[in-house]
Amino acid sequence: MSLLLRGAGGARGALRPCCPWGRAASRRGLSSSSGAGVRPGRRSLLAGLAGAAAALAGLGLARRAEMVSREPVAPSLREAAEDEDELSRRCGDFMAPPVSGLRELRSRRQDVRSRMEMLIMETQSQVCRALAQVDRGAAFTVDRWERKEGGGGISCVLQDGNVFEKAGVNVSVVSGHLSEEAVQQMRSRGKTLKTKNGKLPFCAMGVSSVIHPKNPHVPTIHFNYRYFEIEEADGTKQWWFGGGTDLTPTYLNEEDAVHFHKTLKEACDQHNPELYPKYKKWCDDYFYIKHRGERRGIGGIFFDDLDSPSKEEAFQFVQSCAKAIVPCYVPIVKKHSRDPFTPEEKLWQQLRRGRYVEFNLVYDRGTKFGLATPGSRIESILMSLPLTARWQYMHTPPEKSREAEILEVLRNPKDWVH
């Protein structure tokens, strides 16, 4: 199944969500779709939505205060009925029907598994619509795919648009048994996992995206938010979250770097002021192209194996991060998408794209995990690669050039927010 979502007009809120699965297309615009889900009494489920997404949804800062209540509240029968309506209303804005299906999502709507699936679908939809709008009419291809071994996903790709060279936003919800190789990989990351005949039943879901713009003055963004559940041989369940958002500019713009990091810091600070500095450093360490001695970009946040302080709080933190994606990036795209550029600047962008490919294919754990997993959807995994890239032997930018300036930051990461 392959469908197209075209960004209509240019006015905010005028963008029509595509509803490819039978229901009439919703008439609600982007600005109201997140806000519509927030009702008194269901704070725990949706509080995170009010985080950085406030800037997007126009809810204002007041809503952030609601985040003090962190324990789930048992719903009354009436509330449960309202929840069902709300669930299908929210699903109406998605790019495609959720992998698990409405009935299943309803039956365990209090579970973090269901709430995370709703969050990643919502994130995909919000990002795709914001990008389609910025791209002034470009098309998102929507592919809904199934995985033979269990689960499936929705891949949304905008290729060769007006502003974006390649923008992919992918959701996947998969389950099955982890291969021995994957189990080993997790063990090496400090997890002790008790397998049964070397097998581990698992469920993994996430939203991941790489956006490569055409203009070398518009940076590339990558984000990924994911949730894992593993059932050990003795029936105990392990769960954890992982994720991050990071920026890869071709040229350094300090104002943009500060805006980007500040937005992410605000999302983190709502939960714990220690998170941003810790995850900022983790990001600089993770996106390191060891053989070049360079980071892939100017960082952002990155975390993995997050299983504290509680599942609820971890989920809400991830929710805040997901809601920060559009406000940390889209203003930068709007600011620079019409900047003039020279052929030399385009060439430098292509060389940096080459480095992006090097990181993704040589080091990125998600990509390596995906390529090594039988039955995984290669087109969705390698969606992260740019449309075009270049490798030039011994290319060294002149001293004090703008190319040398960004290289310096890639070699020695800076603190952008104090």
Place this chain on the structure above:
Amino acid sequence: MSLLLRGAGGARGALRPCCPWGRAASRRGLSSSSGAGVRPGRRSLLAGLAGAAAALAGLGLARRAEMVSREPVAPSLREAAEDEDELSRRCGDFMAPPVSGLRELRSRRQDVRSRMEMLIMETQSQVCRALAQVDRGAAFTVDRWERKEGGGGISCVLQDGNVFEKAGVNVSVVSGHLSEEAVQQMRSRGKTLKTKNGKLPFCAMGVSSVIHPKNPHVPTIHFNYRYFEIEEADGTKQWWFGGGTDLTPTYLNEEDAVHFHKTLKEACDQHNPELYPKYKKWCDDYFYIKHRGERRGIGGIFFDDLDSPSKEEAFQFVQSCAKAIVPCYVPIVKKHSRDPFTPEEKLWQQLRRGRYVEFNLVYDRGTKFGLATPGSRIESILMSLPLTARWQYMHTPPEKSREAEILEVLRNPKDWVH
């Protein structure tokens, strides 16, 4: 140090080798440079040169029969003196002075280590000159580099030429101690190695090359011939050869495929008729992009861990393979370098370049070994990547198109020579 070798004129033999290390440039042309080294009495050392290189050097088939003598002959004093002259004469045609230096090469001129270093230098020089001639005046950059931990190399790169988009021919001769990681990697390949405090003194040398032409009707070639020596904790030495030559066309041309494989088969058959089928299959198995279910190209030959029947015979086999490079490839380049092509054909080439990058960064053992080895020269290792590449989401060629035709062969390798 960076020097340029420009292919002069177009007439064969008029190409002047550059002698960047103090001696006056040799006036001998390409056609005589290999032949000049072959004298009666030194059959064992140079017999392999007469292999497929006959086509290049104009020596005729008669010389192949000399390969029956496979044991080294102890030289008389006079012969030794002549050897010295011959050694410096042969070095005069190289792209740069050999890494080990003339004095060292002379002092152990009977050793396979020295003879292999001469062979890889000679191969580099022959290939570079043949390519420069075909490229009608393009420039080879010659970089001679040293490795802090021991040894060094010579990288010759022709970038953005008339015929070639990027042509790199690299020689390296390195020594030192293998890292624990590298030792583990070798253990997993079936070698049992006794280390001393986890360390292994080693010496490795090789010539490796990837040639990416501009015209989508001219295939990419890759070759690599290498020699390893390792000294174990108890003083015993292990040695082995590895190598191969393989072709990656954007479009299938059966005549070219047959010529390429036939030339390699002839080089192998001089030594043992079992070698070609064995190494042809190994090549198809090795250059496999598992996540795509495709081979990188239409194969050729590939072998590793070659340590039989004797060091001498293994060396002579490698020599024959090295001498087959120019005759198996250059005629194909000459045949197609002026073929007209469409923008669609160029685009398909770019997508195949993307696959080339995927193989090299995800699977190629040499690249992975290089990237993981501290102090290795990244620019030389990643010289193999094309100048430009492309990744397009869900690109599927129409059935029965010429693009589908090559994909079919990449998915189901064919026997080209019976």
